[in-house]
Amino acid sequence: MLSLKQISKYYNTGNNKTYVLNKVDLDVEQGEFVSIMGPSGSGKSTLLNIIGMLDQPSEGYMYFLNEPVHQLKEKQRSALYKQNIGFVFQAYHLIDELTVYENIETPLLYQDVKSTERKALVADALDRFNIVGKKDLFPAQLSGGQQQLVGIARALISKPKLLLADEPTGNLNSKQGEEIMELFKKLNQEDGVTIIQVTHSEKNAQYGSRIINLLDGKIDSSIIL
Amino acid sequence: MIKNYLKIAWRNLWKGRVFNLMNITGLAVAVACCTLIFLTVYYEFSYDNFHEKLDSIYQVYNVANRPKGVEKSSSMPTPMAAALKAEYPAVKYITRSGNTGGVVTYGNQKINEDIHFVDPDFLKMFTFPLVQGSSNAALSQLNSAVITEEAAKKIFGNKSALNQTLLINIENREQPFLVTGVVKQYPANSSITFDVLLRFEHFPQYNADKDSWGNRTHMVFAEFNEGYDPAIFTQQIKPFVNKYYAEDLKNLKRDGAKPDANGNIFSLALAPFADNHFNNDIGIVEGNGISKTYPISLVVIGCFILLIACINFINLSVARGFTRAREVGVRKTLGAGKWQLLAQFWVETILVCLASTIIGLLLCTLLIKQFKAIFKSKISLGMLLEPAHLTGIILMFLAVTAIAGFYPALMMVRYKTVAVLKGKISGGKPGKLRNTLLVIQFTLSTLLIICTIITWQQISFLSNKPLGYNKTEVLSIPVDQGTRGADALRLMRNELRNNASVVSVSGAYMNFGRGNDGSSRRSVLGFIYNDREVRTHLQSVDYDYVKTLDIKLLEGREFDPNFKGDSTGIIINESMARELGGKNLVGTFLPMLDGKPKAQIIGVVKNFNFESLHDDIAPLTLTMLKDFEINYIFVKVKPGNLVGAYDNIKSSWHRLYPNATFLASWLNENTERQYLSERRLSGIFVSGAVLAIIISCIGLLAISIMMVIQRNKEIGIRKVLGANVFGIVMMLSQDFLKLVLVAAILSFPVAWWVMSHWLQSFAYRVDIHWWVFALSTALALILAFVTISFQSIRAAIANPVKSLRSE
Numbered sequence A: 001m002l003s004l005k006q007i008s009k010y011y012n013t014g015n016n017k018t019y020v021l022n023k024v025d026l027d028v029e030q031g032e033f034v035s036i037m038g039p040s041g042s043g044k045s046t047l048l049n050i051i052g053m054l055d056q057p058s059e060g061y062m063y064f065l066n067e068p069v070h071q072l073k074e075k076q077r078s079a080l081y082k083q084n085i086g087f088v089f090q091a092y093h094l095i096d097e098l099t100v101y102e103n104i105e106t107p108l109l110y111q112d113v114k115s116t117e118r119k120a121l122v123a124d125a126l127d128r129f130n131i132v133g134k135k136d137l138f139p140a141q142l143s144g145g146q147q148q149l150v151g152i153a154r155a156l157i158s159k160p161k162l163l164l165a166d167e168p169t170g171n172l173n174s175k176q177g178e179e180i181m182e183l184f185k186k187l188n189q190e191d192g193v194t195i196i197q198v199t200h201s202e203k204n205a206q207y208g209s210r211i212i213n214l215l216d217g218k219i220d221s222s223i224i225l
Numbered sequence B: 001m002i003k004n005y006l007k008i009a010w011r012n013l014w015k016g017r018v019f020n021l022m023n024i025t026g027l028a029v030a031v032a033c034c035t036l037i038f039l040t041v042y043y044e045f046s047y048d049n050f051h052e053k054l055d056s057i058y059q060v061y062n063v064a065n066r067p068k069g070v071e072k073s074s075s076m077p078t079p080m081a082a083a084l085k086a087e088y089p090a091v092k093y094i095t096r097s098g099n100t101g102g103v104v105t106y107g108n109q110k111i112n113e114d115i116h117f118v119d120p121d122f123l124k125m126f127t128f129p130l131v132q133g134s135s136n137a138a139l140s141q142l143n144s145a146v147i148t149e150e151a152a153k154k155i156f157g158n159k160s161a162l163n164q165t166l167l168i169n170i171e172n173r174e175q176p177f178l179v180t181g182v183v184k185q186y187p188a189n190s191s192i193t194f195d196v197l198l199r200f201e202h203f204p205q206y207n208a209d210k211d212s213w214g215n216r217t218h219m220v221f222a223e224f225n226e227g228y229d230p231a232i233f234t235q236q237i238k239p240f241v242n243k244y245y246a247e248d249l250k251n252l253k254r255d256g257a258k259p260d261a262n263g264n265i266f267s268l269a270l271a272p273f274a275d276n277h278f279n280n281d282i283g284i285v286e287g288n289g290i291s292k293t294y295p296i297s298l299v300v301i302g303c304f305i306l307l308i309a310c311i312n313f314i315n316l317s318v319a320r321g322f323t324r325a326r327e328v329g330v331r332k333t334l335g336a337g338k339w340q341l342l343a344q345f346w347v348e349t350i351l352v353c354l355a356s357t358i359i360g361l362l363l364c365t366l367l368i369k370q371f372k373a374i375f376k377s378k379i380s381l382g383m384l385l386e387p388a389h390l391t392g393i394i395l396m397f398l399a400v401t402a403i404a405g406f407y408p409a410l411m412m413v414r415y416k417t418v419a420v421l422k423g424k425i426s427g428g429k430p431g432k433l434r435n436t437l438l439v440i441q442f443t444l445s446t447l448l449i450i451c452t453i454i455t456w457q458q459i460s461f462l463s464n465k466p467l468g469y470n471k472t473e474v475l476s477i478p479v480d481q482g483t484r485g486a487d488a489l490r491l492m493r494n495e496l497r498n499n500a501s502v503v504s505v506s507g508a509y510m511n512f513g514r515g516n517d518g519s520s521r522r523s524v525l526g527f528i529y530n531d532r533e534v535r536t537h538l539q540s541v542d543y544d545y546v547k548t549l550d551i552k553l554l555e556g557r558e559f560d561p562n563f564k565g566d567s568t569g570i571i572i573n574e575s576m577a578r579e580l581g582g583k584n585l586v587g588t589f590l591p592m593l594d595g596k597p598k599a600q601i602i603g604v605v606k607n608f609n610f611e612s613l614h615d616d617i618a619p620l621t622l623t624m625l626k627d628f629e630i631n632y633i634f635v636k637v638k639p640g641n642l643v644g645a646y647d648n649i650k651s652s653w654h655r656l657y658p659n660a661t662f663l664a665s666w667l668n669e670n671t672e673r674q675y676l677s678e679r680r681l682s683g684i685f686v687s688g689a690v691l692a693i694i695i696s697c698i699g700l701l702a703i704s705i706m707m708v709i710q711r712n713k714e715i716g717i718r719k720v721l722g723a724n725v726f727g728i729v730m731m732l733s734q735d736f737l738k739l740v741l742v743a744a745i746l747s748f749p750v751a752w753w754v755m756s757h758w759l760q761s762f763a764y765r766v767d768i769h770w771w772v773f774a775l776s777t778a779l780a781l782i783l784a785f786v787t788i789s790f791q792s793i794r795a796a797i798a799n800p801v802k803s804l805r806s807e
């Protein structure tokens, strides 16, 4: 479903180019659960952001669902992104001014989903993640684990084919982290959502089907579990 | 979606309520004053626009290129109008027009009315529709009178006015007139105002001037055929000028007049009646025109204030935008399109603008009364409902939301998603834009402060300058219309002879300044002396004039009843003496008036400002000619008890004239009244400066709050490292103070240019001193410093542990 060809990302520092990603090739199939690992600064987040179209590569080609992303116009790329990709962040990034309910609802608003359908979808998600009782609370009133749950519910609300998660358990204690990982596994196995996560934890990486090690902007190893 | 936008907007606005409240306050004040200002300006520009044929009506004036400069005059000779219509085919209608007051008698009531003397074409040119009678016939008879609805009501009550006979007293001659028409009451924005229209043949001096091209007494208005190009008038009319104004041409040539670019030394020209309200350089016009400076400076200041408020809006939105950068980033990752984000922020802007507009309009209703009083404005808020104004308001509203809302929104939308999510933008740099906008705000504010100080200086100079006569102890009493001035003067003199508080009594044709009767007169006479034309202002006076007004006599003597010849003699001022040339002028005879014996100079007085300080002291001749009415009685009283003396004189007046109103005023009141428009301008500057400073400081306050939030951690660290409160306050203030200083310096050249231009209109004026600029700068700096201090001191004395922990 996803194919990166010779993707590079560099920043100009003075006269030199500092490569964050250096000619990365990567293919991810539908239904995979990939964990990306590597030391801090190795380019993990950069890679994930490029896959998630939040950032653009300096060089290289990327195909997503057989579409050449590098050739698409802003508008088409945005549409492709909206319908197929969900993002989960380490810092949750919920919108403080919105309630749990509204946070989850927001992606649907941007996809012009009708009001009745929206209500049904959000109610479903609240139900599924067991946060019905919290729906009118604001993010500040939730614990970190609960916030991340809302973050995931929001990322999944528009039924994306690909879920990207950048250190989703980084700010959580191990028990909360475990719950999130269980959830990911379930999503991957029962709903067939393709997942790519960045993690520092060897244990969390084991939940996936493949581990990619990144070192100095290059894929160092790729282990299929 | 819209519902969602509104909900989110509301929450965001509530969250940033401190800023938004400041924003709304500033903008509401701006909206209120702009509404008042633009309505006023609209009103001034709407003058006379009810005349259907406004664009084809022109006033005729003449231009004489005298050796000393161009002189324009709109006073026309009596036979001119008819001759022009007969000889210049482009003229469709023409009318002469002159004004006086007159007493109208009906039954046993007498009413003072404004009388307009016109030709029958008047009603065909101007849109004064008749509610009774017919426009074509109403002025066809010599004894016809057309009156306004208001006058009809005043004179006849509920009786029908048509075909009633009135007695009207014009310059002491009472004649019967037949009411042949009633004019629909004209709107307040009419330059032409009158109660009664009479045929021009009844204008004072008409019979004497009937065939004279030399005596110029009235205005002439002409309506031209459709499609006529007024630009060709001056050239086409040349033969006409050569034929009828030969005398003027000859005199001008003899005096060394220089022809203008078109080779004319004396020409006739046209001024569009549409500009009448602002036409104050062609001489006499209809109504009380105003200088265009007044509406223009109002518009400029309105725009300044709106601009300053918009700048606040932009600065605050941008500052707030930094704190909302993360939200934008997140929304983008959730699939928000650019336009959806723009729309969201725009809704917030529109809500703020809407609130400001509503509060601003409410503020208007509270302020309109004072505003009308201060600025002599005749506006009403009902005018806002006119379609043109509603459209204007909506357009202005959209423009403000677009300018103030679009840029910050666009900036936020442009943030790089990834950087924002990493928290790299929320720190926020001061930004060139913010600094530029702050500089603009304070440039405008300082500019207005400087203008305020200089206009104030000039006005106090005008009121304090010695004028060469006694303006504090002399009372000027306008003689009522319908009373002979000379009689009134004689009676008052007798009456006051035994009054201990009265020093002396005299009378004259012209007043000083502007009295309670509101009239002003001037009479200029030209005659040939030593083969050269000499022009002099003429003031007709009675005995004791020089003594009553404390005018300094340099040579000779004042008019004295004991000298037989004095009543035909003249007294001249220094300027006149210089004009005549030579020394020892006392005893010289001047050929002043045609057909009268030469007048002997019996005295020379020191120059005094018989006109306003806009003008240099012109040559002046005092005479005792009986051709001029005595219109004002001057009474000089002993110093000490002015109020008592006033009451005393008032009761004497009422003993003599039980029914006449007592319109007396002290001369200094009259001279002050000459500078009403200057005071009005100064009022505009003061209000503008105060508003500009307040709104700018609101913006500065909000920005300083933002800055303190952003630099909280830095402040904490500096304190831990040992910085004291003063050091931190200075650190936080100095960047802003530098900007204010730059702004002030930028305003100097503009202020200097504007003010020296304005001062040019005064023959007597203050110099612009450097300290005015220094003072204004200091004022702006102090106000800015105080504003910032509210926040910076609070931040500086806060416990550093707190601010560091929150990281």
Ligand SMILES: Nc1ncnc2c1ncn2[C@@H]1O[C@H](COP(=O)(O)OP(=O)(O)O)[C@@H](O)[C@H]1O
Pocket: A011, A020, A038, A039, A040, A041, A042, A043, A044, A045, A046, A047
């Ligand atoms: N705007 C930028 N300019 C220069 N270097 C950058 C920029 N953004 C990121 N980097 C560098 O890219 C490298 C990779 O960053 P990142 O992908 O966030 O690493 P990881 O997520 O693996 O810790 C880091 O060394 C960082 O310094």
Ligand SMILES: [Mg+2]
Pocket: A044, A045, A046
């Ligand atoms: Mg990272």
